[in-house]
Amino acid sequence: METLTQPWPWYVAGPLIGLTVPALLLLVGKPFGISSSFRHLASMCSPKTRVAYLRDNDWRSELWSLVFVLGVIIGAFVAAHYLSNSAVHLLPDHYRQWSGGLRLFIGGLFVGFGTRYADGCTSGHSIMGLSNLKWPSLLATACFFIGGMVSIVVLDALFPMP
Amino acid sequence: MNLVFALLMGTIFGTVLVKSEVASWFRIQKMFRFEEAHMFLIIGSAVAVGVLSIVLIKKLGLRTLAGEEVTIRDKPYQKGVVIGGIIFGAGWVITGACPGPIYAQIGSGEYWALCSFIGAFCGAYLYALLRPRLPH
Numbered sequence: 001m002e003t004l005t006q007p008w009p010w011y012v013a014g015p016l017i018g019l020t021v022p023a024l025l026l027l028v029g030k031p032f033g034i035s036s037s038f039r040h041l042a043s044m045c046s047p048k049t050r051v052a053y054l055r056d057n058d059w060r061s062e063l064w065s066l067v068f069v070l071g072v073i074i075g076a077f078v079a080a081h082y083l084s085n086s087a088v089h090l091l092p093d094h095y096r097q098w099s100g101g102l103r104l105f106i107g108g109l110f111v112g113f114g115t116r117y118a119d120g121c122t123s124g125h126s127i128m129g130l131s132n133l134k135w136p137s138l139l140a141t142a143c144f145f146i147g148g149m150v151s152i153v154v155l156d157a158l159f160p161m162p
Numbered sequence: 163m164n165l166v167f168a169l170l171m172g173t174i175f176g177t178v179l180v181k182s183e184v185a186s187w188f189r190i191q192k193m194f195r196f197e198e199a200h201m202f203l204i205i206g207s208a209v210a211v212g213v214l215s216i217v218l219i220k221k222l223g224l225r226t227l228a229g230e231e232v233t234i235r236d237k238p239y240q241k242g243v244v245i246g247g248i249i250f251g252a253g254w255v256i257t258g259a260c261p262g263p264i265y266a267q268i269g270s271g272e273y274w275a276l277c278s279f280i281g282a283f284c285g286a287y288l289y290a291l292l293r294p295r296l297p298h
Contacts, residue, residue, distance in 0.1 A: 007181065007182065007183055008178070008181040008182040009182075010182070010199075010200055010203035010204045010207060011203070011207060012182070013178050013181070013182030013184065013204050013208075014203060014204040014205070014206065014207025014208045014210075014211070015207055015208065015211045016174070016178045017175070017178060017184075017204065017208040017211075018207065018208035018209065018210065018211025018212045018215065019211060019215070020171060020174075020175055021211070021212040021215050021216065022212075022215035022216070022218075022219060023167075023171050024168075024171060025215075025216075025219065025226070025232050025234070026219070026224060026225075026226055026227060026232070027164065027167040027171070027226070027227050028164040028167050028168050028171070028226075029164065029226040029227070029228055029230055029232070030168075031234045031235060034260075034261040034262045034265075035260075035261045035286075037261065038261070038282055038283055038285070038286035039286055039290070041283060041286075042283065042286050042287050042290060051290050051291060052293070052294070053289070053290040053293050054287075054290050063165060064164060064165055064168040065168075067165050067168040067169050067172065068168045068169070068171060068172035068175075069172060069262075069265045070169065070172060071168065071169045071170065071171065071172020071173040071174075071175070071176060072172045072173070072175055072176035072179065072262060072265040072266055072269065073176060073265050073266070073268055073269035074169075074172070074173050074176060074269060075172065075173035075174060075175060075176025075177035075178075075179075075180070075266075075269065076176040076177070076179060076180045076185070076265070076266040076267070076268070076269030076270040077176075077269040077270065077271075078173070078176075078177055079176065079177040079179075079180035079181050079270065080180055080269070080270035080271055081271075083177065083180075083181060084180075084181075088180060088270050088271065089272075090180070090183075090185050090186045090187060090188075090258070090263075090266075090267050090270055090272050090275075091187050091258060091267065091272045091274060091275065092187055092188070092258075095187075095274055096274050100274060100277075101274055101277040102277070103256060104256070104257055104274060104275065104277035104278045104281065105277045105278070105280060105281035105284075106256065106281060107252075107253045107255075107256025107257035107278060107281060108253065108257055108264070108277060108278035108279060108280060108281020108282040108283075108284070108285060109253070109281045109282070109284055109285040109288070110249050110250060110252045110253025110256065110281075110285065111250055111253035111254065111257060111259070111260065111261065111264070111278070111281070111282045111285060112253075112281060112282030112283060112284065112285025112286040112287075112288075112289070113246070113249060113250075113253075113285035113286065113288050113289045114246045114247065114248070114249030114250025114251070114252070114253055114285070115246065115250045115260075115261060115282075115286075116246065116285070116286045116289040116290070117242035117245060117246025117249065117250075117289050117296065118242050118243050118244075118245075118246030118247045118250060119237050119240070119242060119243070119246075120237055121250065121260045121261045121262075122205070122254075122260045122261075122262075123260070123261070123262055124237070125237070125247075126205055126209070127205070127208050127209060127212055128212070128234075129237060130209045130212070130213070131209055131212025131213050131215070131216050132212075132216055132234055133213065134236070134237065135239075136237060136238060136239040136243050137237065139239070139243055139244065139247070140243045140244075140247045141247075142247075143243065143244050143246075143247025143248045143250075143251065144247050144248075144250055144251040144254065145194075145251060146247075146248055146251060147247060147248035147249060147250060147251020147252045147254070147255075148194045148251035148252065148254050148255045149194055149251075150248070150251075150252070151194075151251065151252040151255040151256070152191075152194045152195060152255055155255070155256075
């Protein structure tokens, strides 16, 4: 139980995440990916839409994706409340106020827009795409990191750490 | 039945994201600043296991539980891979989360991450609206 309550090392977490690839392919018959859930939720919430990207999306056939992210929420809850000795803080304190919430919303806009435009996130491209040896996914992953590193530089310049 | 497996896989995945701190804004900062190898090692070892698993599935001709052939939808190159990828990278830094960890942050009790989720939902919607005008 002691080892379970400590933060898990990379050689446990990485392989477990990697096993999601065959597990989903064989047990659910679907390739691993999470950002598509935003599309399916949007389609689900817009039954009469004329927007092609949402209208032409058969979200009912991808219900597994919405159930999967529900599982992510549940698993995270279990991990934080039953598998941890101390309180789990995944966000910095300066985000826990409305100015922080606004920044998270804007960041979220970038995540939702960017992943759908790229047709995948770290799960869909960096894990699934690379596991399938697809070069566009390698390019996507490189761009994720370029975008991140440029943002760090820009944000550091705009909001220098005290 | 496959929905039950999806729920189970998601639950395990969510547990791993929190316990290994992949969903932690702090770890993502360290990753992008190259201050530690943790995230790179996780992604690297995950891909190694993933590559091996797909090789085995193909070599052994494994089929899905429903008896179907394993097919993976192709994600061909289009300009969004680059433009969208860079935009997502910026969002990953700000929120400290990619899509999976957004859900994990919420589940772990970081309810301010709901702002990230609402933003992501709106971002996806915005893409849907702008899509016909965007370079692909």
